[in-house]
Amino acid sequence: MxxxxxxxxxxxxxxxxxxxxxxxxxxxxxxxxxxxxxxxxxxxxxxxxxxxxxxxxxxxxxxxxxxxxxxxxxxxxxxxxxxxxxxxxxxxxxxxxxxxxxxxxxxxxxxxxxxxxxxxxxxxxxxxxxxxxxxxxxxxxxxxxxxxxxxxxxxxxxxxxxxxxxxxxxxxxxxxxxxxxxxxxxxxxxxxxxxxxxxxxxxxxxxxxxxxxxxxxxxxxxxxxxxxxxxxxxxxxxxxxxxxxxxxxxxxxxxxxxxxxxxxxxxxxxxxxxxxxxxxxxxxxxxxxxxxxxxxxxxxxxxxxxxxxxxxxxxxxxxxxxxxxxxxxxxxxxxxxxxxxxxxxxxxxxxxxxxxxxxxxxxxxxxxxxxxxxxxxxxxxxxxxxxxxxxxxxxLAALSALRRLTWITVRARPEPDGRWHVLIGGSLTFLGVPKLTSELQAIPSGAGVQLDLNIDFMDNAAFEAVHAWRQEHERGGGTVDIDEVHDEWYAMAASGARMFPAKTPPRAPERWWLPWAHRRRQPVPEGPRPLTRHTPAAGSPAVPDLLAGAREFHRRTAPLVRPFLRAMARGQEPSHLFITCADSRVVPSLITASGPGDLFTVRNIGNLVPRRGSASPDDSVAAAIEYATETLNIQTITVCGHSGCGAMAALLSGGEKASYMPALDRWLRHGNHSLARFIAGESDGADDGPLDRLCRVNVIQQLENLRTYPEVDRLVREGHLQLVGLYFDIGTARVHVLEKPPVTASPL
Known part of the structure; x- marks a missing residue:
């Protein structure tokens, strides 16, 4: 060759x-x-x-x-x-x-x-x-x-x-x-x-x-x-x-x-x-x-x-x-x-x-x-x-690194119910014992304490300090409930089990809030998704993603939330009715940092609340309002709009963008009052254009639509119910509180 x-x-x-x-x-x-x-x-x-x-x-x-x-x-x-x-x-x-x-x-x-x-x-x-x-x-x-x-x-x-x-x-x-x-x-x-x-x-x-x-x-x-x-x-x-x-x-x-x-x-x-x-x-x-x-x-x-x-x-x-x-x-x-x-x-x-x-x-x-x-x-x-x-x-560099590695965070604060919540994080060694004992001794005797240990190491000196404080606090009539988030260092030491020889590696950060496409390291399309027909491509990853997400929930999240869900299994006691858009980019639990049992949620296109007695009534939203106010005794009703809302864009187009979808076209008629309010008003310069202003005006209009329900109006006048308007700016990931009139936004 x-x-x-x-x-x-x-x-x-x-x-x-x-x-x-x-x-x-x-x-x-x-x-x-x-x-x-x-x-x-x-x-x-x-x-x-x-x-x-x-x-x-x-x-x-x-x-x-x-x-x-x-x-x-x-x-x-x-x-x-x-x-x-x-x-x-x-x-x-x-x-x-x-x-x-x-x-x-x-x-x-x-x-x-x-x-x-x-x-x-x-x-x-x-x-x-x-x-x-x-x-x-x-x-x-x-x-x-x-x-x-x-x-x-x-x-x-x-x-x-x-x-x-x-x-x-x-x-x-x-x-x-x-x-x-x-x-x-x-x-x-x-x-x-x-x-x-x-x-x-x-x-x-x-x-x-x-x-x-x-x-x-x-x-x-x-x-x-x-x-x-x-x-x-x-x-x-x-x-x-x-x-x-x-x-x-x-x-x-x-x-x-x-x-x-x-x-x-x-x-x-x-x-x-x-x-x-x-x-x-x-x-x-x-x-x-x-x-x-x-x-x-x-x-x-x-x-x-x-x-x-x-x-x-x-x-x-x-x-x-x-x-x-x-x-x-x-x-x-x-x-x-x-x-x-x-x-x-x-x-x-x-x-x-x-x-x-x-x-x-x-x-x-x-x-x-x-x-x-x-x-x-x-x-x-x-x-x-x-x-x-x-x-x-x-x-000095070695000492500084040692100090950082052994630095602990101790936060103790009283809760509204009289109990104290204590969070201890970091590596618990003898170097952190003075700070640890100082914070723990400041907790009043006889108080109920929820102690969260988010630690990756605990030596004998730190264990004895926590254990001695717990015994003394309980002898004084208090209670101490210890929850170990990372590893059971305290429980193992208390039981006399053999301790780990070194620090445990930190768990991979929870990424449940990332979109599936990001976890697959694929690009996510920018901007609002248009109201157009979409046919799933062959081999679409939607079903595998959903099943993989369920498996991840069982593996990582379920063990953490199971104790809370077990206590809630027989009934719910939410304090908020949260009405927001069906847009996939708006995640109520994420933007409000809420957990299971906090929000009674209603989602629809455009976060609309049909007025009571409207020409085309919607029993779904009305039923949720009735159930929330008369059975759940909620304290707050929140309407949350967002930037780049496709429903509001369809309203601005005069219905052209939804003309080929008759059900959606009928539903968007509930937004006509928002459109009329938008036309009658003027921009105060705080918005980013007509669509952004209509998205904000729509939230205020839906709060007024809620007052057309007699039970809601009565509870608001008696001071037992509060109506709140929120606006989620997707591009900046900021939540704003809307006030009326005129529509102004104050960042949280």
Whole structure:
């Protein structure tokens, strides 16, 4: 059988053209951004300048070729600069390279054991707080270089020394630094179409050219010296426990940053989703290579990855090519780098550090109550150090999560009949006992109590607190009826049965109120259903849906309502007569949050109440009114209309929409009084058009029609019966109370 070489060749040519059209231009954009950032991060890390370029090349080529993310770009990361700077001070540069290599080995093992997704369990508040703290430290230290001075040993010392630097230093270095920052800030304010050159490169170009033209006395980047001093990594001297701990810290920080970057980058393109385990393995191999070659640690970087995606990259070839461009620049055009002032690199780092304090993260975290974690992590990094700040943040995040998991809700309120209703929800542990006992002790002695336990866990301390209160309350003459909604934790503990070892998983949320079509994940037609003929299609799901709904009722709902229905089995005692439209979108029990036995319901097309003695009487509605008022002794009659009513649309059409349905045509004549009231009145501007106004007017007219029944009129005049008009706006799912005249709506 002959192979299809023609199609293989076509696919190869297609991939090649995609790389040329999309990845090649994107690689040039990322290259122009990566070079100044790599040099700046090397300065902030206290490493040779060449180390930043080596890491950029290795991150682009090795991590790009082997990684699991399509458009992620790896290289030296500003978030690791504090760790590297501390390692350089403690062990020296060559030993730091060995620690980077060991960190790569750890990342490789973690990736092979497929534990990458575990890194996503780290709270984003800790990660963002760590990066913000690192950014603050970098900005404070490099600002001294911009001002012509030298950075101090800690962020606090840098902050204290800053006023003196500002007052006394006014040399050429300050001008270069301020010019660089001005270009960076100005570039960010330019329209997107004018940002032809990336802001970091533009800032360094302007600073370098200006310093050269005016002959300013600045410190130049010396790349040749750092290249000549290259040597192999050496084993760090000192306690091997500390060395291993440093390698683990670098591995975890770089790994978490890379994986979070992969997840964030996936949102920026429509290509293949990232393989996190493969990405972590590639990051490990890249760190082994960069450590062996004398480069900085490598991690996935959000700024370069986002720029790569926005530039149109489609595959990993963009990251690989960007690494190749940096290698060509370093080997062939290294002399151009020596034109860059060191003060300009420091100013670039100040700008990067400030950008790392992203206030947008605070807004996102505020809604989840995690701002404290962010602030504590950031403060810990600035005041104590990176590892200490991260540990503080992780500890606070764990405590916050524990607090949420063990938070309980206790609501106790008196009922009109003198009994108390108590609802306890959440996970009942010893941490919630103080709040639990405080609320329970506030219930008066001798009162009848209905205690609803909607809990997914109860430990022994919580059980003893509830049980002791119940015994004491019952000894005082009160009664306690306990109903466990979720699981019988209390009943099992009281009987001495073996308890569950852990929290029970929550039940799937009840979805009884969803339409069948939504449960089948099929679209539901929008707007009111027209009064037209409808023939069920072959294989219609109507009957299976109905039977499936009955089975769901038996399985989920029946056990919950059976005790109430058993008590009502011999008779009903509703307090409301509810007259509403037959429209399928109006569900009385749903919009009134009522249960079995609450509403005596009459439904018809248009929620019409024929006037007593009308030309075409309707005994069905009249019989329901008589039975409700004379036998059931109801207290309220409610007429509920709704928006987009098809019956009212037929009335507005002059009967044309119902002309082919004689029974419906005769029935709609009971709405003529509503139509006459509509014509005689005027809109007050609160409605959404003629149909909406007629739907509201119709409700008021039906309330007046009810007064034509002598028993209803008598009960209303004596104050024993109340008539209420409701209007259900389907589009907004709001119920309004209608008042007359004129027809106005007040939302509930």
């Amino acid at each position: 002959e192979a299809d070489t023609k199609s293989d060749t076509a696919r190869t040519e297609s991939r090649f053209m995609s790389v040329v059209r999309h990845d090649l231009p994107a690689s040039l954009v990322v290259f122009l951004i990566a070079v100044p950032l790599s040099l700046g991060i090397a300065v902030a890390s206290g490493a040779p300048l060449a180390a930043g370029l080596i890491a950029a090349v290795v991150g682009g080529v090795v991590a790009g070729f082997l990684g699991g993310s399509a458009v992620q770009v790896s290289g030296p990361a500003a978030g690791l600069s504090l760790v590297v700077a501390d390692l350089v001070l403690t062990y020296g540069w060559r030993a730091t390279c060995m620690i980077t290599l060991l960190a790569g080995v750890l990342q490789l093992l973690l990736g092979l054991f497929r534990v990458a997704r575990a890194a996503l369990a780290v709270s984003p508040a800790v990660v963002h707080g760590m990066l913000a703290g690192v950014g603050a430290v970098i900005a404070l230290s490099q600002l001294h270089i911009v001002l012509g001075g030298s950075p101090q040993r800690s962020a606090i010392e840098n902050l204290v020394e800053l006023p003196q630097q500002i007052i006394h230093n006014h040399n050429h270095a300050v001008f270069v630094g301020l010019l660089t920052i001005a270009v960076l800030v100005g570039s960010a304010r330019l329209p997107q179409r004018l940002r032809i050159v990336p802001a970091p490169l533009a800032a360094l170009l302007v600073a370098s050219v200006t310093a050269g033209v005016f002959g300013w006395d600045v410190t130049r980047v010396d790349l040749s010296q750092s290249l000549s001093e290259w040597s192999t990594p050496v084993w760090p001297r000192g306690d091997w426990h500390a060395v291993l701990g440093a390698a683990m810290l670098v591995a975890l920080l770089a790994g978490v940053e890379s994986l979070l970057c992969s997840v964030a980058t996936d949102k920026l393109h429509n290509g293949k989703r990232a393989d996190l385990d493969r990405e972590l393995t590639a990051q490990g191999l890249a760190n082994m290579v960069t450590g062996a070659l004398g480069g900085l640690p490598v991690a996935g970087v959000v700024v370069r990855s986002a720029a790569n995606a926005r530039a149109g990259a489609r595959s990993h070839w963009s990251a690989i090519l960007h690494g190749g461009w940096i290698l060509v620049l370093t080997v062939c055009l290294g002399w151009t780098i020596r034109l860059i002032p060191m003060e300009a690199l420091a100013a670039l780092l100040v700008f990067i550090g400030v950008q790392m304090i992203n206030m947008g993260h605070l807004r996102n975290l505020r809604g989840h109550g995690e701002v404290r974690v962010y602030v504590i992590t950031m403060a810990g990094v600035v005041l104590l150090g990176l590892a200490e700040g991260v540990l503080f943040g992780l500890g």
